[in-house]
Amino acid sequence: MINNASLAAAPYADMSVRHPLTGRFLLGRGRERLTLEERQVLEDNVLSVKEVGARQTLVRRGEPLEHSMLLVEGYVTRFMDDREGYRQLVSVHVPGDFVDLHGFPTGRLDHDIGTLGPVKVALYDHQTLTAITNQHPHLTRVLWYSTLLDAAMHREWIFRLGRLGADGRLAHFFCELNVRLEMVGLAENGRFELPLTQPDLAEACGLTGVHVNRVLRDLRERNLMTFRSGQVEILDVAGLASVAEFESDYLYADMSHWTTVRAAHPI
Amino acid sequence: MINNASLAAAPYADMSVRHPLTGRFLLGRGRERLTLEERQVLEDNVLSVKEVGARQTLVRRGEPLEHSMLLVEGYVTRFMDDREGYRQLVSVHVPGDFVDLHGFPTGRLDHDIGTLGPVKVALYDHQTLTAITNQHPHLTRVLWYSTLLDAAMHREWIFRLGRLGADGRLAHFFCELNVRLEMVGLAENGRFELPLTQPDLAEACGLTGVHVNRVLRDLRERNLMTFRSGQVEILDVAGLASVAEFESDYLYADMSHWTTVRAAHPI
DNA sequence: CGGAGGTTTGAGAGGCGTCAACCTCCGTGG
DNA sequence: CCACGGAGGTTGACGCCTCTCAAACCTCCG
Numbered sequence: 001m002i003n004n005a006s007l008a009a010a011p012y013a014d015m016s017v018r019h020p021l022t023g024r025f026l027l028g029r030g031r032e033r034l035t036l037e038e039r040q041v042l043e044d045n046v047l048s049v050k051e052v053g054a055r056q057t058l059v060r061r062g063e064p065l066e067h068s069m070l071l072v073e074g075y076v077t078r079f080m081d082d083r084e085g086y087r088q089l090v091s092v093h094v095p096g097d098f099v100d101l102h103g104f105p106t107g108r109l110d111h112d113i114g115t116l117g118p119v120k121v122a123l124y125d126h127q128t129l130t131a132i133t134n135q136h137p138h139l140t141r142v143l144w145y146s147t148l149l150d151a152a153m154h155r156e157w158i159f160r161l162g163r164l165g166a167d168g169r170l171a172h173f174f175c176e177l178n179v180r181l182e183m184v185g186l187a188e189n190g191r192f193e194l195p196l197t198q199p200d201l202a203e204a205c206g207l208t209g210v211h212v213n214r215v216l217r218d219l220r221e222r223n224l225m226t227f228r229s230g231q232v233e234i235l236d237v238a239g240l241a242s243v244a245e246f247e248s249d250y251l252y253a254d255m256s257h258w259t260t261v262r263a264a265h266p267i
Numbered sequence: 268m269i270n271n272a273s274l275a276a277a278p279y280a281d282m283s284v285r286h287p288l289t290g291r292f293l294l295g296r297g298r299e300r301l302t303l304e305e306r307q308v309l310e311d312n313v314l315s316v317k318e319v320g321a322r323q324t325l326v327r328r329g330e331p332l333e334h335s336m337l338l339v340e341g342y343v344t345r346f347m348d349d350r351e352g353y354r355q356l357v358s359v360h361v362p363g364d365f366v367d368l369h370g371f372p373t374g375r376l377d378h379d380i381g382t383l384g385p386v387k388v389a390l391y392d393h394q395t396l397t398a399i400t401n402q403h404p405h406l407t408r409v410l411w412y413s414t415l416l417d418a419a420m421h422r423e424w425i426f427r428l429g430r431l432g433a434d435g436r437l438a439h440f441f442c443e444l445n446v447r448l449e450m451v452g453l454a455e456n457g458r459f460e461l462p463l464t465q466p467d468l469a470e471a472c473g474l475t476g477v478h479v480n481r482v483l484r485d486l487r488e489r490n491l492m493t494f495r496s497g498q499v500e501i502l503d504v505a506g507l508a509s510v511a512e513f514e515s516d517y518l519y520a521d522m523s524h525w526t527t528v529r530a531a532h533p534i
Numbered sequence: 535c536g537g538a539g540g541t542t543t544g545a546g547a548g549g550c551g552t553c554a555a556c557c558t559c560c561g562t563g564g
Numbered sequence: 565c566c567a568c569g570g571a572g573g574t575t576g577a578c579g580c581c582t583c584t585c586a587a588a589c590c591t592c593c594g
Contacts, residue, residue, distance in 0.1 A: 082430040106419075137400050145373060147411070151415075151421055154418055154421035155347070157425050161425060163473065249329065
């Protein structure tokens with residue numbers, strides 16, 4: 001008997017046997033992009049694995065970087081400070097994201113990185129990445145591609161902040177996280193964990209904590225979604241996407257492997 | 268006798284002799300990143316050069332891409348449409364920018380690209396780029412790096428929209444373009460051309476045209492800058508940067524070659 | 535049990551949007 | 565030569581969305 005939870009995790013479970021660290025990297029983005037050999041190269045070249053508690057700083061703006069980290073478990077965020085010390089989140093990362101791979105070609109970051117909940121990250125030495133990119137042109141383009149997914153999400157965040165009201169911004173934020181977590185098997189039927197507070201959401205959406213609270217109540221009363229103590233439940237995916245003007249194409253999702261699994265294991 | 272204009276254009280003039288199309292690519296971003304040979308590879312592999320008039324669409328969201336374009340002259344913008352047809356600009360590109368290089372690893376764009384004024388672009392076939400990246404790992408990393416500059420600018424736009432008021436947003440926008448145009452020799456002493464209308468600025472900064480008009484008047488009356496018919500003049504660079512909370516480090520500017528020129532040719 | 539951080543709600547203020555009018559500029563065509 | 569129309573620029577009146585300030589309550593944890 002297969003319950004829903006194990007069903008959803010099946011493709012990752014397959015991968016996690018041989019690739020416990022990199023199994024979620026680019027999972028759900030289209031199967032052919034990364035060959036098995038290439039994934040093995042990534043798995044074998046991890047320098048070390050680090051576990052860090054909640055609300056810790058991982059990288060500071062401007063400091064020279066010698067390694068980049070792939071997020072294995074947990075959630076981290078990238079953010080910038082304004083003059084008064086308020087933060088603007090510029091991205092939230094979920095397991096499978098190569099968080100600061102972009103620090104490899106650039107050598108430093110223009111922002112800070114911090115953990116949200118407790119995390120596990122796999123570290124890659126930049127010298128190792130140089131060697132990998134010297135030997136594997138196709139893998140290099142795939143790594144490049146993965147950093148461009150971040151850029152695509154950045155653009156969508158610009159749209160969110162520039163064109164949407166408070167309700168649309170929050171709705172859009174949750175829609176994006178829902179799709180991304182679905183791709184790596186960490187969301188199902190619109191339900192997922194997200195260790196954020198209301199002030200965190202405010203920093204992500206260019207609002208104040210007080211107003212986030214009011215808008216969340218509004219979304220709840222419209223039967224679109226609920227958010228309580230880090231647990232998200234989207235009740236009306238289409239309705240929420242409509243409020244958000246959300247179209248997921250920018251995430252380059254290809255969920256065919258999930259439907260394959262579902263077809264192979266009919267409920 | 269060397270006047271200011273020719274002085275500022277000198278480093279580009281040097282490059283433009285052997286590299287009329289690619290001379291401005293990454294100009295001002297650090298000298299050692301691109302070797303002469305690598306720049307020659309880029310110069311020699313241009314498929315064709317295209318000239319397009321003002322306010323034309325160059326690429327549409329979602330269409331399959333077979334080439335990418337390096338902007339040689341003029342200005343283009345990338346933007347997304349909301350439900351009511353209003354646009355959100357997600358970037359403005361100046362000469363030397365490899366506008367949609369990120370479409371090479373991804374195969375399609377999640378937004379539209381259009382010209383502002385008349386432009387000249389150099390096209391690269393994606394097959395050619397594949398061949399180049401198969402043979403030149405270091406050049407590949409530099410190309411990768413150039414797309415990450417866009418991502419860094421995206422993040423700064425997120426900050427701008429999320430944390431700044433209307434005056435700060437406009438100030439930040441002009442500060443960024445001033446630095447970027449200085450790097451490629453198209454701005455001097457805070458003066459440069461920018462073929463945008465006030466509604467365009469509104470679409471870049473998440474405002475309305477009416478409000479942009481009021482804020483521009485305000486900035487003018489505070490003796491910070493003027494903007495009239497596509498001509499920008501920043502009167503108080505430090506003051507404008509203060510309003511914008513602008514720090515240019517995210518642009519990875521290295522203007523040492525400019526100071527070298529100035530030192531070699533004292534006024 | 536006390537304190538810190540998060541959540542919730544209220545009242546009032548202000549920044550920016552909306553609507554509207556009028557202007558200049560400029561290309562088009564009678 | 566002038567009439568015309570359209571796009572952009574400018575300004576005013578008004579309204580709403582979101583911020584600010586404030587206070588109460590709640591949970592968690594040391």
